[in-house]
Amino acid sequence: MNATEFAAALWTRATGAGVDPHEYQRVTDGLTSVADWGPSFRRTGHSYLQRADNAGSPVSAGEQILMAARWFHLATLVPYSEAGRVAGEADHALSKAITVLEPGARRGSGEGFTGWLRDPSDAPATVVVVPGLDSAKEEFLDLVSALPARGLAVFAMDGPGQGVLAATTTLRADYEQVVGRVIDALGVARIGLVGLSLGGYFAARAAALDTRVAAVATVSGPFRLDWDELPPPVRDIMTQRTGGADAARVFADQVDLASLAPRIPAPLLVVDGDQDVIPGVTNGEALARLAPHGTYLSVPHGDHLLGNARPDWLPRLSDHLSHALTGAPA
Known part of the structure; x- marks a missing residue:
């Protein structure tokens, strides 16, 4: 290219x-x-x-x-x-x-994570924004602004192998361990998650395995990865972020939500763009279908991360989290 x-x-x-x-x-x-x-x-x-x-x-x-x-x-x-x-x-x-x-914003860091907590003083719930394979907390600032506008606090983070931590740590599939430490550090009663790109897998996995997650949304998140089908640029980035080709293959093989999706008790919104077609990546329709309270939003003209379709999903995602976490009208 x-x-x-x-x-x-x-x-x-x-x-x-x-x-x-x-x-x-x-x-x-x-x-x-x-x-x-x-x-x-x-x-x-x-x-x-x-x-x-x-x-x-x-x-x-x-x-x-x-x-x-x-x-x-x-x-x-x-x-x-x-x-x-x-x-x-x-x-x-x-x-x-x-x-x-x-x-009023506060820096929060711990084992395997760092980020910024931005919140109204009386926020009833906090949403953790989880980045993906090569994204970081600096990328999704429009989402981070939309959530406090609806009365929610937001913690935008980098995790292992992401953002400022990419130089010293590697991606890990059991990201729920990191999310758990973030929730512990925040010390709040109601938590929502939104994951973007590979972060969608991380968020869905955490929602299935940590009962403290009360609402979740994914954007362009993979349901399953097939290492052999992935395009070389994606494999190269995954190899770099996981620490080697063998580790990358093992990591990709772990990205499969088939058994975890039915275990997500929280309201779930899955957002995909119909133009987001990456070989080796199964998009989120199956996640929404298998989750007990899943809703699927597919935007016909949307591409990966739907940067070309913000009005078609960002307000709805923000309202989904607000409604699920606070009871505000959807």
Whole structure:
């Protein structure tokens, strides 16, 4: 895949993450190869930090730094030698922006996780946002904003092999252990989960195995993976994030919700895009069908992570979690 094709493939993911589509076009038009992706996106992130230095108010500076965090995260979507350092820059920028824009937010870290808790002071429930194979807490900021607007607290996290932890840890299939530690650390009575991409598998698995989860939603989450069918780029990323080819194959073989889906007691919303067709990945229809309280939302024009269809699912997902956790009208 050349640089033009790669940029087109990630267009809706990047713009769905909140970067300006015109700037994305300008940056990617300048790529001569996919190898230029990380350095170019990193430079763009630093340009926003420079804008923050010249901003006319703390709020404007915080907004610029938050945009830098998005660009730094997107820079890591192509493996390169500085990816670990750039993930750290994304984490630092997000932390600095949140400190300015949401002074009530709190950092939370523990064994195998780190993230930010953002909440109304009287939130009746907390939603944990779980990222996927190469995503991170810096990617889903629109979702993180939609939940507090409905009165819910939200903890956006990186887990093992994800985001700022990718340089020092590896992905693990038994992610419910990590979610359990997050719930313990948050110390709240009502918990919801939303998982995106591979995070959908993590969230569904945790909902089946931890009875404290009172509501769950998945977006573009796999029901099952078949290592031999997966495209080489996906296998390469999984190999990197799990620590080797053998570990990646074992990990992929564990991603199968057939026996766990019937054990999910919580209300479940499964969101898929009909245009999200990846060889070796079984999408979420079976998860919704097998779960006792599952609902399936399939968006005909939606692609992976449905960055091209935000209005078709984001309000409904947010309302699903709000209704299930608080009893607010759906």
